Amino acid sequence: MKRLLCVICAALICVSAMAAADISAAVKSTYIRGDSDDNGKVEISDVTLAQQVLAGIEKDSGGLIAVRANVDGKGFNIDDATNVQRYLAQFDNIYSIGEKVTYPGYDEYELPFIPC
16 A cells, blocks of 8 residues: 555656646746847837837736836836837847847746656
């Protein structure tokens, strides 16, 4: 009986570890600064989406549009849309728009793989 309990516990641990690995692989940890719609490139549609969210026309229920659109780090506002427009017009890029960055508060630690 004790042996059966150990086997069941080991199986549960293996299943839990595999499920945790699948979940951590599905979480996206990075984004492109200024890419409001998260399609992998910064373009004028990102400016339009940011302006629509600021005007209340589009919803940002998870808050991720504001995170991706906040290029200057001073809080999401119309200045961010203007800075992306300046980047697209090739005026300047003082806020590293278009570069890959990690979401704020994302924990880089990954669970270790436990073979069964």
